[in-house]
Amino acid sequence: MTVVELESVTKAYESKVAVSELSLKVEGGQMFGLLGPNGAGKTSTIRMMMGITIPDSGSIRLFDKPFDRKALERVGYLPEERGLYKKMKVVEQLVFFGQLHGLEPGEARKRAKAWAERMEIAESLDKKTEELSKGMQQKIQFIASVMHDPGLIVMDEPFSGLDPVNAVLVEKTLLELKAEGRAIIFSTHRMDQVEKLCDSICLVNNGRAVLAGRVREIKGSYERNRVVVEFEGSAEFLKSEEIAEAKNFSGHAEIKLQEHGDAQKLLHEAAAMAKIYRFELVEPSLEEIFIQTVGGNKE
Amino acid sequence: MNNIWLIAKREYLEQVKGRAFKLTTIGLPAIFAAIVGISYLANLGIGANEHLVVASDDTVLAKEIQARLLSDKKGKSTVDVVKATEAERTAILEQVRTRAVDGLLWVDSKPGALPTATYYSPSSGDFITAGGLKDALSDALIKEHLTSAGMKEADVDAVVKGIAVDTYQVKKDGQMVASNAMASFWKGYVMAILLSMTTMIYGMNVARSVIQEKTSRIFEVMLAIAKPEDMLAGKLIGVAAVGMTQIAIWLATGTAIFISPLAAAAMTGNMKIHFSWTEGILFPVYFLLGYLLYSSLFAGLAATCETEQELQMYMPLAAAPTWLSFAMILLIMNDSNSVWSVLASLFPPTAPIVMFLRMASQTPPLWQIGLSIGLMVVSIWGVLWFSSRLYRVGILMYGKRATLPEILRWVRYS
Incomplete structure (x- = not known):
C-alpha cells in the first residue's frame, strides 16, 4: 500500500519558495530518507505531510486517500525541535499523547508502560520530565510518536542527542517497526545511517528533488572509481599518476582515481612499495554523492 | 471536540496542581484580609491614648471642648485645660517638642469676634486629630453662643x-431596601477589583x-495531531476552568466567613452588605466574558513573542x-445613569468593571446589561478571529518578536 504520496507539491513563504513541484511516494514496510542541506525544504515538506501547513498547489495522499486530518491519528511524528511538557510526569505525558492519537486512557497507560520497558526507561515513568536527561527525554518523545501503532512514522533527526548505546536501541526498534510493515520517513544529515537503514531516498535542494530512488540503484549508477587500501610500509604509491585525490589515515587510505585511472596499475605500484592487506574498488559513499549532487558536480 | 477537551483537561490539571495556584488561592484573600484587618486595627487605635492640652482665656469654651473630645468613644485620651498665658505656651510647646504632650490647641478669644485656634503637634500629618479638634471647637462654640x-x-x-438620616433604595417593583451609600460603594469597589484582578x-x-x-517547542508535536484552533480553545477553556475553580473556592470560603458569628460581630448595623442574586449570577458571567476577551487577545499576541519580557510590551x-474604569469611579458612583457611565458600561474592554460599579448604586436597566453582554460576545468573536490567525502562524515562527507589519501580514495570509 502507498502510505504517503506527494504530487507536484509547492509551498512558498512571502519571498521564498520552500518546496517546488516536489513528488515522492513511500510504501508500507519501507524506510525512506528525506535528505538535503539546511534550508533545502525538508521540514516544510514534512510539515505539509503532517497537515501543519497547507500546500499552495499539488496534492498529498495519506494511506491511499486524499489528505484528511483524521488520518493523522495513524501517523507518528518526531519533530526536529523536540518538545515535552516539562512539569508533567512521564507516564501522564505519554497517556496524554496516546489519547490525542485516539487511544483509550487505560490502553494508553498499558502501552506507555510496555514501551518504557522496551526502551529501557521504565524507572523514569513516575518522574517529572524536567528531571530527566536530554537523551532520556528523547526516548520519551520517541515513544510518544510510536506508542499508538502508527502506519506512518516521520522522524526528523531521530538520533540526535542519543549516546551510541541508545542510538543502537532506537535503530534496532526502527528496523523492527519497519519489519512489521510500517512506513518510516526519516530526515537526517547522518549519511552513514541513511546508507545503513534506508531503502530509498529523496535528496532535496532549494525545494526541488534533485536525486530520488532506491539507495542501491543510486549508488550503482555511479562509477566505481574509489579505492580503499589497507597497507603497511611506504605510502609513496599514493603519489601515483592514476590517483586524483587521496586521504591517508596511517595504514588506511581512501583514494579517488583519475577519470580514466587504472585500478590494476595502481595495485601493482602499491604492491611494489608496501604490504597490501586490502585493496577494494568501491562505489562512492552516499555522503560523497550528497556533496557532489548538492554542489552540482555529479560525475 | 475530544482534542479540545483533552487539551483543556491537561491545562487545568497542570495549573491547579501548580504552586502558583495554591499560592494565589490562599495568598490573595490573605492579603485582602490583612489589609482590612490592618485598617480596622489602625482605625481602633486612632486618637487613642493621646495627651492633649487645650489652652484658652475662655475656660467655659475650653471645658466644653474638653468634654466633647472626651466623649469620643474610641478615644482614651487625656485632655487638660489650662489658662492661655505666654509662660504656659512656652512650657507646653517644650513638652510637645519632647513628646511629653501629643498636641496643644491654642484658642485665642476676642470679645465680639469669633475666636481663632492653632494646633501644635509633633506630627505634620495628624489630620484625623486635627479634624476631631475642629468639630469639637465648632460644636463648643455653637453651644456657647446658643446658651448665651x-x-x-x-x-x-x-x-x-x-x-441621623436613614436611606432607602426604592426598587423598580416598589420594594424598599435599607441602603448605605458607603457600604454599596465598598461592595462595588471590591467586586470590581476582584473582577479586574482575576481577569488579568x-x-x-x-x-x-x-x-x-x-x-519548549511543544507546538510542533501538538500541531501534528491537533488543529491550532482546538489548541487555542482547549487552552482558553482549561485556564477559564482554573479561574472558576479559584473563584468558587473564594466564594465558598467567603460565604463561610460571612455567615460566621465573627463576621456578624464585625459587620454590624449600617456596614451590613447585601448581595443580590443578579450580582451572584452576573459576577461569573462578566468574569468569563472579560477573561475571554483579554486571554484570547493575549494568546494571539503571546504567539508573536519569544519571551515573557517581550510580552510585557503589550501590558498597557x-x-x-x-485604569480607565477605576478613574471613572466617582463619576459612576455619583450618577450611575449618566451618558458616560452608560457608554463605559457598554464599551467591551471596560464593561465588566464599570457594570459592577454601576450595579453597586442601582441595578442598570436589563436592556443595558443585555446589550453590554451582547457587545462583549461580538467583540470576543472578533478578537478570537484575529488572535487565532496570529496564533496559527506565530507559534511556528522562532527567532524574534514579530513587528506590526509582520503581524498584519500574518492576519491577511493565514
Missing part, C-alpha cells in the same frame, strides 16, 4: 448632636502558557481599560 442667647442646654445638645491574572496565565509552549493594552 437663652436656649436650654438640653435643646442645644440635641441640635448639635445632629439628626488568568488572561496573563494564558499568554504565559502560550510562550512556555512556544519556548490590558491595563488601560482597567
